[in-house]
Amino acid sequence: MDAKVYECVKEVFETNTPFSRNLGIKVLLDGSLNPYIRVERQDHLIGNYIQDILHGGVISSVLDIIGAIIAVDGVISRMKYDQRADIMKKFEKLGTIDMRVDYLRPGRGVSFIATGEAMRTGNKVSVVRTKLKNDENTLIAAGTGTYMVG
Amino acid sequence: MDAKVYECVKEVFETNTPFSRNLGIKVLLDGSLNPYIRVERQDHLIGNYIQDILHGGVISSVLDIIGAIIAVDGVISRMKYDQRADIMKKFEKLGTIDMRVDYLRPGRGVSFIATGEAMRTGNKVSVVRTKLKNDENTLIAAGTGTYMVG
Amino acid sequence: MDAKVYECVKEVFETNTPFSRNLGIKVLLDGSLNPYIRVERQDHLIGNYIQDILHGGVISSVLDIIGAIIAVDGVISRMKYDQRADIMKKFEKLGTIDMRVDYLRPGRGVSFIATGEAMRTGNKVSVVRTKLKNDENTLIAAGTGTYMVG
Amino acid sequence: MDAKVYECVKEVFETNTPFSRNLGIKVLLDGSLNPYIRVERQDHLIGNYIQDILHGGVISSVLDIIGAIIAVDGVISRMKYDQRADIMKKFEKLGTIDMRVDYLRPGRGVSFIATGEAMRTGNKVSVVRTKLKNDENTLIAAGTGTYMVG
Numbered sequence: 314m315d316a317k318v319y320e321c322v323k324e325v326f327e328t329n330t331p332f333s334r335n336l337g338i339k340v341l342l343d344g345s346l347n348p349y350i351r352v353e354r355q356d357h358l359i360g361n362y363i364q365d366i367l368h369g370g371v372i373s374s375v376l377d378i379i380g381a382i383i384a385v386d387g388v389i390s391r392m393k394y395d396q397r398a399d400i401m402k403k404f405e406k407l408g409t410i411d412m413r414v415d416y417l418r419p420g421r422g423v424s425f426i427a428t429g430e431a432m433r434t435g436n437k438v439s440v441v442r443t444k445l446k447n448d449e450n451t452l453i454a455a456g457t458g459t460y461m462v463g
Numbered sequence: 464m465d466a467k468v469y470e471c472v473k474e475v476f477e478t479n480t481p482f483s484r485n486l487g488i489k490v491l492l493d494g495s496l497n498p499y500i501r502v503e504r505q506d507h508l509i510g511n512y513i514q515d516i517l518h519g520g521v522i523s524s525v526l527d528i529i530g531a532i533i534a535v536d537g538v539i540s541r542m543k544y545d546q547r548a549d550i551m552k553k554f555e556k557l558g559t560i561d562m563r564v565d566y567l568r569p570g571r572g573v574s575f576i577a578t579g580e581a582m583r584t585g586n587k588v589s590v591v592r593t594k595l596k597n598d599e600n601t602l603i604a605a606g607t608g609t610y611m612v613g
Numbered sequence: 614m615d616a617k618v619y620e621c622v623k624e625v626f627e628t629n630t631p632f633s634r635n636l637g638i639k640v641l642l643d644g645s646l647n648p649y650i651r652v653e654r655q656d657h658l659i660g661n662y663i664q665d666i667l668h669g670g671v672i673s674s675v676l677d678i679i680g681a682i683i684a685v686d687g688v689i690s691r692m693k694y695d696q697r698a699d700i701m702k703k704f705e706k707l708g709t710i711d712m713r714v715d716y717l718r719p720g721r722g723v724s725f726i727a728t729g730e731a732m733r734t735g736n737k738v739s740v741v742r743t744k745l746k747n748d749e750n751t752l753i754a755a756g757t758g759t760y761m762v763g
Numbered sequence: 764m765d766a767k768v769y770e771c772v773k774e775v776f777e778t779n780t781p782f783s784r785n786l787g788i789k790v791l792l793d794g795s796l797n798p799y800i801r802v803e804r805q806d807h808l809i810g811n812y813i814q815d816i817l818h819g820g821v822i823s824s825v826l827d828i829i830g831a832i833i834a835v836d837g838v839i840s841r842m843k844y845d846q847r848a849d850i851m852k853k854f855e856k857l858g859t860i861d862m863r864v865d866y867l868r869p870g871r872g873v874s875f876i877a878t879g880e881a882m883r884t885g886n887k888v889s890v891v892r893t894k895l896k897n898d899e900n901t902l903i904a905a906g907t908g909t910y911m912v913g
Contacts, residue, residue: 331509332518335485359481368482369559370524377519409519410738411565411711411759413863413907415890416558417883432905433867437737438710438761440865442892442905455882455892457863457907459711459759461738560888561861561909563713563757565740567733582755583717587887588860588911590715592742592755605732605742607713607757609861609909611888631809632818635785659781668782669827669859674820708866709819715861 314348314386321400322348322382336374340382348386350379350427360420367420372445372454377412379427380441380458387434388462403462410438412458420454422447437463464498464536471550472498472532486524490532498536500529500577510570517570522595522604527562529577530591530608537584538612553612560588562608570604572597587613614648614686621700622648622682636674640682648686650679650727660720667720672745672754677712679727680741680758687734688762703762710738712758720754722747737763764798764836771850772798772832786824790832798836800829800877810870817870822895822904827862829877830891830908837884838912853912860888862908870904872897887913 314322319342327333327340336358339351352358352375360368385407394400429443443456464472469492476483477490486508489501502508502525510518535557544550579593593606614622619642626633627640636658639651652658652675660668685707694700729743743756764772769792776783777790786808789801802808802825810818835857844850879893893906 329512330518331507331512332520335507336520357481357485362479362481368480368524369527369562370482370486370520373523373527373562373564374518374520377523409566411563411740411757412519412523413561413563413713414523415561415882415907415909417890432865432902440711440867440905452882455890455907457711457865457905459865561890561907563863565732565757565759567740582715582752590717590755590861602732605740605757607715607755607861609715629812630818631807631812632820635807636820657781657785662779662781668780668824669862670782670786670820670824673823673827673862673864674818677819677823711863711865712819712823713861713863714823716859 314342314346317397318386318389318400321397321404325404326378326382333378336371338375338378348379348382350375351424353424354422364419365421367425369416372416372420373412373414373456375427376414376443376445376454376456377409377458379429380443380456381407381409381460383429383431383441384439384460384462387431387439391434406461406463408461410459410461412456414454414456416454418451418453422449424448425453435462437461464492464496467547468536468539468550471547471554475554476528476532483528486521488525488528498529498532500525501574503574504572514569515571517575519566522566522570523562523564523606525577526564526593526595526604526606527559527608529579530593530606531557531559531610533579533581533591534589534610534612537581537589541584556611556613558611560609560611562606564604564606566604568601568603572599574598575603585612587611614642614646617697618686618689618700621697621704625704626678626682633678636671638675638678648679648682650675651724653724654722664719665721667725669716672716672720673712673714675727676714676743676745676754676756677709677758679729680743680756681707681709681760683729683731683741684739684760684762687731687739691734706761706763708761710759710761712756714754714756716754718751718753722749724748725753735762737761764792764796767847768836768839768850771847771854775854776828776832783828786821788825788828798829798832800825801874803874804872814869815871817875819866822866822870823862823864825877826864826893826895826904826906827859827908829879830893830906831857831859831910833879833881833891834889834910834912837881837889841884856911856913858911860909860911862906864904864906866904868901868903872899874898875903885912887911
């Protein structure tokens, strides 16, 4: 993900989306400049106080968001753009068509990382596989999302 | 859903689950005593300010919760129980295995209703199909969840 | 489904598709002219000889096909067409994007009926929920498919 | 996968399953002894003569089978067994609960390889992600299956 796109992604997915602020997600780039999301364990995201685990809805939300970011980045990286407006235009066309989430292990941890990998980048539709791991590198959930991108 | 189970459902899914309080869901019973969820449009649940629509993560969260309630009710309704503790024991075994969500139309509205129908009630695994509609009866999303129930 | 479309559907999905002939499916119309598929128990479709049940792959195949038929019919019914060629053009654009299948009960029976219901008919993407029942009206499987239609 | 299990897998999934013989699948082991499936392009598996591509139902069938093999192998590899009967007992408990398939690219090729990776190996339920590639290493489809294993 290049720097211009990253700036737009942070603005749209982190700052300007009320529910993202509710979740408190941070969009970050790893050493290969691939985007990932970091979310902290917070009281209002808990699904079960006794077990102290994230709610399933938080997990599916975060996987949906990282999938969307990877989907739109795949499309943008194949087009020529100079302007911020060109990037933003692609964001406006983005939407989740459907998603599957597999809840593999209890969402226990201090913080969580969501990553993804594009399976297909189309002109209209993209497919992204995603994962959520905790701070001990335990795989908590896996997802697959289909996104409208054009 | 009988009155004792409903009382437990409200306690567990509405009151005692922090993320449910974050979403502000209400679990209600319709005229046939089938459970459904009502959630209001609130600023912190919005995914897109310009379009003023619910975030996809809110939609998947609500569909997951109504599916879980219907799954656990199916199992409880097949067993004999007198005690609140018997009901609560079933709740402890409940967990979402996986879920699919289809985002059909923008989540626009003042309030939203989530309903569901059990496709299979097993001793170990149940499957529930769910729907989210807005206050104009527009179908916003459809889901299918597989739940561990025993 | 009108008569012209039905004729094309039979030709494409029953006669001209080798794997459909392998499965031996028949596309039929019910009293409301809604399409459904009938498939017979046949030795080469069995997944388990001892239990004498359909293979899961047969079930997912039949659900995929009825979903596709309903998806394409939804799009055609919204457009004006006189010519067979207009209908056939829509068939060429048809493709399954993704599908979920829930295997609810063993696929035991003499014959099976697959039906479906469109959740959304879009210009590009349609979503259809499907069901497979046996000749005793037992629900064997449920599916949801997302189809490219334009 | 150890040699005893592989022998049972070949017997059950290749030889004794009528629909597997219909598809003509071969279960093989790679250099790390991980199982995979090979299936050849055959006329009766074609979904579209003009495009000469595999039917989607063939793709979902093959992904379901490799997922099931990996799921059952995961469970067997964690238990002690001496006898063929112990292995076979696990096979009898195996069943697909649900599956998602993403059809990423047309199923064009001379032969196809299906592989998979367990996301979770449970005592009751396992989750496996699968892929189908053609002989040019093009990713044709991706799947996720949830399997009853105990």
